[in-house]
Amino acid sequence: xxxxxxxxxxxRQYRQRAGESPKLAPTRVPGGVDVRGLTARHWxxxxxxxxxxxxxxxxVVTLMFGSRPAAVRYLTAxxxxxxxxRFVYDNDSSHLAYYEVSTDGVAALKSRLQAxxxxxxxxxxxxxxxxxxASAFLVALTRTSRENGSGHLYRWRRATDTAMWLRDHxxxxxxxxxxxxxxxxxATVSFLLHVDCxxxxxxxxxxxxxxxxxxxANGVPATVILVVCATTERQRCLHTELTADPLPAxxxxxxxxxxxxxxxxxxxxxxxxxxxxxxxxxxxRS
Numbered sequence: 001x002x003x004x005x006x007x008x009x010x011x012r013q014y015r016q017r018a019g020e021s022p023k024l025a026p027t028r029v030p031g032g033v034d035v036r037g038l039t040a041r042h043w044x045x046x047x048x049x050x051x052x053x054x055x056x057x058x059x060v061v062t063l064m065f066g067s068r069p070a071a072v073r074y075l076t077a078x079x080x081x082x083x084x085x086r087f088v089y090d091n092d093s094s095h096l097a098y099y100e101v102s103t104d105g106v107a108a109l110k111s112r113l114q115a116x117x118x119x120x121x122x123x124x125x126x127x128x129x130x131x132x133x134a135s136a137f138l139v140a141l142t143r144t145s146r147e148n149g150s151g152h153l154y155r156w157r158r159a160t161d162t163a164m165w166l167r168d169h170x171x172x173x174x175x176x177x178x179x180x181x182x183x184x185x186x187a188t189v190s191f192l193l194h195v196d197c198x199x200x201x202x203x204x205x206x207x208x209x210x211x212x213x214x215x216x217a218n219g220v221p222a223t224v225i226l227v228v229c230a231t232t233e234r235q236r237c238l239h240t241e242l243t244a245d246p247l248p249a250x251x252x253x254x255x256x257x258x259x260x261x262x263x264x265x266x267x268x269x270x271x272x273x274x275x276x277x278x279x280x281x282x283x284x285r286s
Contacts, residue, residue, distance in 0.1 A: 033104045054100040059139045128159035130177030133195040144265045151184035174213035189284035190222045207238035220249035224283045239273045
């Protein structure tokens with residue numbers, strides 16, 4: 001999560017067949033998808049793309065495989081079956097390939113879920129606002145869980161599920177992109193994740209505007225509200241606003257640069273612009 005990805009519409013270049021425009025998502029003949037030969041692992045990968053995508057190959061390796069060749073092999077099979085699309089962002093000089101579930105892939109997943117009597121997740125295949133940032137956060141915590149051995153991501157909810165969960169707890173609407181529970185060193189911290197990609201000063205756009213729904217709630221069902229601010233200026237503005245008008249829960253902030261340096265579980269967070277940064281798990285104790 002090296003930068004605030006934001007919500008600006010960035011043009012994509014899709015991998016297409018001859019005669020098709022690379023600027024448009026591929027179109028297929030309904031019912032023309034051949035799912036024969038797909039294994040349970042293919043379907044699991046397709047579900048990951050439908051709930052957390054778009055994802056690049058490295059993220060898929062972390063979330064599912066642990067092996068890049070295996071991830072590429074399974075992703076390629078889904079693309080060839082027209083169940084997933086492959087694209088690159090026009091503004092990405094690295095030409096990193098991303099994968100997302102296709103329209104036919106969503107339909108195939110829904111049919112498979114219905115056939116096995118399982119419910120279809122709300123908004124399946126429709127990325128929520130902030131999806132790229134939320135997925136990067138999820139992948140980073142998953143990687144930390146596997147590498148350091150002392151921390152564990154116990155739970156993760158995507159934006160749509162988090163919004164419904166908060167509504168059931170009398171909170172909302174808030175512009176939340178995810179919710180999770182992190183366990184480390186015998187402590188547990190439950191967090192709600194927000195991404196603020198506004199570069200403007202607080203005089204133009206309030207840094208805490210997207211958190212107003214918490215002020216109208218009787219309580220917040222989390223240890224801390226995490227906010228990734230686009231710049232250090234926005235971070236200072238947010239803490240100033242929260243000092244004047246506090247929320248009924250602790251708020252910790254960071255910036256994309258600090259997240260990139262330390263990772264979401266590391267000493268990237270501060271509850272006060274004048275205090276040193278702390279680890280995610282330290283927010284459970286402070």
